Amino acid sequence: MSPIEHPVVRRFIEDAGHLTQVLGFGRVTGQIYALLYFSAEARSLDDLKRELAISKGSASMCVRQLETLGAVQRVWVKGDRRDYYQANDYFGQIIRRGLQEIVGHRVEALGQFIEEADRSVTGADGDAFIRQRLDRLRAFQKKAQKFWDNPLVKVMLK
Amino acid sequence: MSPIEHPVVRRFIEDAGHLTQVLGFGRVTGQIYALLYFSAEARSLDDLKRELAISKGSASMCVRQLETLGAVQRVWVKGDRRDYYQANDYFGQIIRRGLQEIVGHRVEALGQFIEEADRSVTGADGDAFIRQRLDRLRAFQKKAQKFWDNPLVKVMLK
DNA sequence: CATTGCGTTCAATGCAAATTGAATCTACCA
DNA sequence: TGGTAGATTCAATTTGCATTGAACGCAATG
Numbered sequence: 001m002s003p004i005e006h007p008v009v010r011r012f013i014e015d016a017g018h019l020t021q022v023l024g025f026g027r028v029t030g031q032i033y034a035l036l037y038f039s040a041e042a043r044s045l046d047d048l049k050r051e052l053a054i055s056k057g058s059a060s061m062c063v064r065q066l067e068t069l070g071a072v073q074r075v076w077v078k079g080d081r082r083d084y085y086q087a088n089d090y091f092g093q094i095i096r097r098g099l100q101e102i103v104g105h106r107v108e109a110l111g112q113f114i115e116e117a118d119r120s121v122t123g124a125d126g127d128a129f130i131r132q133r134l135d136r137l138r139a140f141q142k143k144a145q146k147f148w149d150n151p152l153v154k155v156m157l158k
Numbered sequence: 159m160s161p162i163e164h165p166v167v168r169r170f171i172e173d174a175g176h177l178t179q180v181l182g183f184g185r186v187t188g189q190i191y192a193l194l195y196f197s198a199e200a201r202s203l204d205d206l207k208r209e210l211a212i213s214k215g216s217a218s219m220c221v222r223q224l225e226t227l228g229a230v231q232r233v234w235v236k237g238d239r240r241d242y243y244q245a246n247d248y249f250g251q252i253i254r255r256g257l258q259e260i261v262g263h264r265v266e267a268l269g270q271f272i273e274e275a276d277r278s279v280t281g282a283d284g285d286a287f288i289r290q291r292l293d294r295l296r297a298f299q300k301k302a303q304k305f306w307d308n309p310l311v312k313v314m315l316k
Numbered sequence: 317c318a319t320t321g322c323g324t325t326c327a328a329t330g331c332a333a334a335t336t337g338a339a340t341c342t343a344c345c346a
Numbered sequence: 347t348g349g350t351a352g353a354t355t356c357a358a359t360t361t362g363c364a365t366t367g368a369a370c371g372c373a374a375t376g
Contacts, residue, residue: 006288008275015271019264024180026334040287045353055336060354081344081352089291091298106177113173117166129198130164133247140249152310179332184364203323213366218324239322239374320375329366334359341354346347 003038004051012038013052024102028054029062033071033087042075042084069097096154107144114138161196162209170196171210181256186212187220191229191245200233200242227255254312265302272296 003009013034020030031052036043043051048059063085066072071094075084088094114137121130147153161167171192178188189210194201201209206217221243224230229252233242246252272295279288305311 003285003288006279006285008278008292009288012271012275015267021334022182022260024182028335038288038291056353057337057355058335061335064354081350083353089294092301102180109173113170117170120166121164127161127164130161130167130196133196134166136247143250179364186365214323215325215367216365219365222324241323318376320373322371322373324371325367325369327366327368329364331364332362334361336357336359337355338357339355342352343350344352345350 002047002051003040004035006038009034009038023098025065025098026062028052028058029065032059032062033066036072036085036087037089039086042077042086044082044084046082048085069094069101104148107141107148110137110141111145114141160205160209161198162193164196167192167196182260183223183256184220186210186216187223190217190220191224194230194243194245195247197244200235200244202238202240202242204240206243227252227259262306265299265306268295268299269303272299 004013013031016030016034017027018030020033021027031054032048035048035051045056045059045063048054048063049056052059063072067074067085070090071088072085073088075086077084114134117134118138121127121134162171171189174188174192175185176188178191179185189212190206193206193210203214203217203221206212206221207214210217221230225232225243228248229246230243231246233244235242272292275292276296279285279292
């Protein structure tokens with residue numbers, strides 16, 4: 001029995017879709033997770049396709065993304081060649097990985113950028129104001145890196 | 159003199175545009191902030207329009223958004239009817255407000271949703287599994303709220 | 317009070333990213 | 347080994363949102 005018949009679940013699926021869209025993961029990703037989250041039994045790609053009215057390609061790609069984030073688990077149902085999926089409810093871990101994707105990489109990218117920039121504004125043609133701004137940027141990057149690496153943050157997201 | 163002539167600044171403007179686009183604030187918003195950040199003097203809407211090759215409407219709307227986030231300040235130049243803007247460099251504060259917009263509101267919205275949902279699955283027609291899932295969701299929401307309200311987080315983002 | 321020079325608005329547009337689905341690939345079974 | 351059922355891929359399409367710019371509003375100035 002599909003939980004999608006329940007109005008509360010419908011609404012949750014819609015909201016989850018909005019959320020993941022805003023966060024840059026696409027709407028379907030959140031919808032799939034929400035459906036799985038409220039499904040007592042594991043679901044196949046075809047289930048998702050039918051119940052959410054999406055294409056098979058979309059189902060496949062988004063489920064893969066959720067798997068990468070650790071938000072979803074593949075389960076085998078014996079005697080059935082299809083892949084089935086169920087939702088993990090370790091929200092903390094899922095969110096941490098999602099943030100890692102969005103924030104973590106960028107903090108490091110900023111660090112690299114500043115290094116490169118430093119090299120090109122050092123020397124005679126270096127603009128004093130730009131150097132000053134880069135310094136503030138570097139200070140911030142270090143703080144951000146520190147914050148991100150802080151074990152306290154990891155604990156709090158548990 | 160426009161800092162946009164400097165390759166490092168050009169590159170930074172491009173990157174900042176990508177970042178804000180991914181974060182859902184639009185490309186121009188980041189570009190404007192980046193340009194202002196590396197501008198020694200305050201800049202007018204027309205400056206932004208010319209140097210970033212954007213429309214006046216875009217400049218107006220995005221600057222407004224940055225102002226709301228506290229990322230940018232309006233300054234008056236006497237004898238000039240135009241509005242001038244300069245970048246704040248309190249990154250911590252800016253990011254906190256951005257997060258408030260993206261995360262904070264949603265944590266509260268989730269809380270409200272759960273309350274509503276609770277009411278509609280209580281009683282005879284309530285599905286046991288859905289109730290169980292809602293319970294886990296509520297537990298998470300409380301933790302998230304606590305994390306978000308934690309003064310430590312605020313301090314670390316300073 | 318008319319004019320001038322700004323800022324703002326919003327319907328129309330353009331564009332980038334999400335989504336589709338036919339073609340392709342893979343694993344399994346007879 | 348061929349056949350089948352499902353998963354995956356990616357070029358083409360759709361869709362939604364950022365961006366544009368003409369029209370409007372408004373405040374200052376002579």
